[in-house]
Amino acid sequence: MSQLTEIQQQILSRSRNSINGTKKFINRLKRLLPVSYKQSIKQKLKPLLMLKTRIELLTVGMHPLAQDWCSRGINVHRIYLEQFLQSFASDIKGHCLEFQEDSYTSHYGSGRVTKLDILNKEQAHSNATIIADLTQPNSLPSNTFNCIICTYVLHLIPEIDRTIAELYRILKPGGVLLVAVPDITINHSVYNELWRFTKRGLYFLLAKSFKPENITMKTYGNSLVAAGELRGMAAFDFTSTQLNYNDPRFAVIVCARAVKSN
Incomplete structure (x- = not known):
């Protein structure tokens, strides 16, 4: 019996080595294939991958498909954030400010950006060119930036009104906040998130500093995509039609373009 077990272990070991060797070969082959070819294969397999995701949703119960x-x-x-920035890419020019990193x-600014500053309130942040806390008195000069990109920042800040007022102050007249x-x-607890925003809520906050006629609001998402986001589904789990259908009642992300008066 022990001899049979040893033979079985040898067979299993050879099988694992064979499988691992095959996986390594496939991975090497993937690296050699042109990107366009890999994308073509992925698109052709998309219906099967989408079906696989939906079957997985039936088996995971109350848990999401992935924790990460x-x-x-x-x-x-x-995807939605990049759609928003692409639609207002012409505003990203001159002296720009972004948070944490570029x-x-x-x-999206391409050759239109003449200077870029990265803001962080922590001294140790390696990418930062400006260390400042917009909720506290700071030395940032007024009327400085042509464009400020502030994405997924406000939901982490207790004093939102103060922050938006500061963003308005440091924009140049005619400058744009995206x-x-x-x-x-x-809700990612590791990031100490504080807030979620409706379209009306974000507009209300921005209108305290910016003139209402200078604010353009955009929402992205629908009930299907919002439910999928909560269940851990990725963009590839949806068709383009499903992603691009907009129902403001179920926004995954709320965006705004606000212009400082001249």
Whole structure:
């Protein structure tokens, strides 16, 4: 019996080695394939992958598909955020300000950006060119920036009114604030999130500093995508039609363009 067990273990070991070798070969082959070819294959397999996701949803019960949303692919709200920034890319020019890192300014500002500052309130942040807390007295000069990109920041700040007033102050006359905040989404406790925003709520806060006629509001999402976001589904789990259908009652993300008066 022990001899049989040893033989079985040898067979299992060879099988594992064979499987691992095959996986390594496939991964090497994937790296050699052109990106366009891999994208074509992925698109052709998308209906099957979407079906697989929906079957998985039936088996996970009350839990989401993943604890780390990014592990399954690009987040839905990231797709929407980039759609928003693309639609107002022409505003990203001149002297720009972004929070924590250059996530979007250089990409969407292309050759229009003449200077970029990165703001963080923590001294140790390696990417920061400006260390300041907008909820406290600071030395940032007024009328400085042509464009400020403030994405997924306001929901972390207790003193939202003070922050928006500061953003208005440091914008140049005619300068543009591009802001994005979450509405229906997971609450990541590790980030100490404080708020969620409706379209009307964000507009109300911005209108305290910006003239109402200078504020353009945008919402992204619908009931299907919002439910999927809460269940851990990624952007690839939806068709383009499903992603692009907009129902403000179930916004995943709320965005605004606010212009400082001349």
